[in-house]
Amino acid sequence: MLTAIIALSALAGIFGLLLGFAAVQFRVEGDPVADQIDALLPQTQCGQCSYPGCRPYAEAIAAGEAEINQCPPGGEAGVRALAELLGREPIPLNAENGVEKPKALAVIDEATCIGCTLCIQACPVDAILGAPKLMHTIIAQECTGCELCIPPCPVDCISMVPVKETVENWKWPYPDAPAPLAATAERVESEQSSSPVAA
């Protein structure tokens, strides 16, 4: 009896020490789940998810405070990627956060710009170049299309221009879905024609 108690206590002590050692030695800095989620987000920093940037949203998802369908720029594909990472079912985008739009870049009408620098302060990725009372311009390669520069502009000189399709970024279209079997199609047709509503 006593040997058993001693043996079990000793084992518990050893494992406790081991665990304690591991917790210190193999300590993980930061939140790996949030990091993985952040890596899947489009980094537009647009705030449409109601969080002030992609990283806070990733942390909210990791903490279970936010759903995975609040990122319109990431779109359906983004939701699917998040669902796969977190082992959940994909859900449609939450319309309250906005809709998925084709990628666009902000362009400043340089003739109208008064050089107020408000857009520069709003840009989350420092993609706008300019100085007070001097014309501003947007570095196209660095613009994420977040639209955050549009509301502060006092003269409405910023517009979103969809990215042009070129030979380099063109994508093969998704092939048309296979037609239903002829027999099925006929049956559907006959059902429709025989139904009193259709007639």
Added chain:
Amino acid sequence: MSLARSFSQWRFNGGLLLDTHLAESTQQPVLHSTLPEWLILPLQQHIGTAPKIDVEIGQTVRKGQLLAHADGYISAALHAPSSGVITALEERPIAHPSGLSALCLILHTDGRDEWDALPPPIADYKTADPLTLRQRIRQAGIVGLGGAAFPTSVKLNPVPTTPIQLLILNGAECEPYITCDDMLMCERAHDLIGGVLIMRYMLSVEEVIIGVEDNKPEACAALEAALEKFGAEAGGIAVRQVPTIYPTGGEKQLIRVLTGQEVPSNGLPADIGVICQNVGTAVAVYEAVTQGRPLISRYITVTGSGIQQPRVMEALIGTPISELVHQCGGYTEAAQRLIVGGPMMGFAVPSDEVPIVKGANCILVATTAELAPPVPAMPCIRCGACADVCPADLLPQQLYWHAKTKDFDKVADYHLFDCIECGCCAAVCPSHIPLVQYYRFAKTEIWARERERQQADLARQRHEFRLERLERDKREKETKLRKRKEALQQKSAEKTDDTKKEVIEAAVKRAKAKKASQKTADPVAPVSDPVGIAESLDSVSQDRDA
């Protein structure tokens, strides 16, 4: 013909026996196309970055003059195919499956076809350094003429992971209708062997195999004859016939047939010590080295039931398709579909005003009987016929399911990027599913995601930097403010309120004295001067500033 016997020791899995349709376009000798009035030169004719333009609009150029130089390592130069005036740099429709336009230089030819000064010929390649030769090939704008259009100078400079032991010349033109390499081997056998010798010297390999399909006996005979003429110099070069099975002309398939070795997944032939070049590329290399001639023309097959006189032509790069068709007698009444490339891997172009580019090997004008328009697809019945014919040993059905559900990670896991898009699987599919289109869709989609990922990484980096900068600014402002406050406190401690009071009192006294003196002088005059306090305060502030 002793060496040139059917060589069937090895073979790749799958493939198809197709009706080759070679006879139509090989009855007549190669026609050198007449000079078109307009040449349309897309800048991007190769894999890699677009070249940088060296000419101006309105500039007169001569034949062979450099129009744009290679920008970056994987890039190719572009030369004027004839003399004339550059009239524009604008977007024109090009031969691309998207049907989109791309930036093209427009050259209005003057009909004189005057050559520019070419770089000096290198008569004996053996006296030249391989680096010089590679530089020459790069300056000549040579790209792989088999279709992929990868810059040849890069391919001839393999990363030395494995020593290169074998050079393979790809003369296995396997796709139906295409005959330009066949005719090139027949008519330019001497130049071809010359080019092979140069490339062999550059790669410092001994063994060279020229793989030719066994349905091109004339080409084999011509190559054998040329080899005999070269004699001992061409020792180690063998011509081998390979069975006519589509797609033997695929690089990896030909290597498998000739050597029995398999190029690793996601790898290059150089990984197993093999370099594979198209026969047309060898001729271009020969011309560039021995004549200094840049790549400004190529052999191209113009064929199909929609063409009056199908034949192989030597056409200038940039010639509109309509011009070539016109020189082949025009369209027949049955002409219905215009394809650039062959019937298996080619793509339809909407207009015959698109120009031919360095990588274009065939213009096929087909009737609907030859090339049926796509029929509606039926559901997959899992017959497995696609897997039986896949020459890349993939599982087309699995690729299809995952591409269809847009599960791109899974498609990539099934080695999507080893698919050569030969179209065998789609050709045998009893349900007429456009399988290749699904694979192409998945490939471009994965590339797009990769680009987006890179952009997102850049955005994240910049956003984090911005947050850090704002934080730093805030910190700096705070320290500055604190320091200023401290300085102010110190100063105010030095000049106490007492000193101020004293000054004011003194001023008031002075003012009173003044008033008194004024009253005695003119008692009615109004008090215009504000008692002189301002003055004295000024002097105080001046003291402070000093």
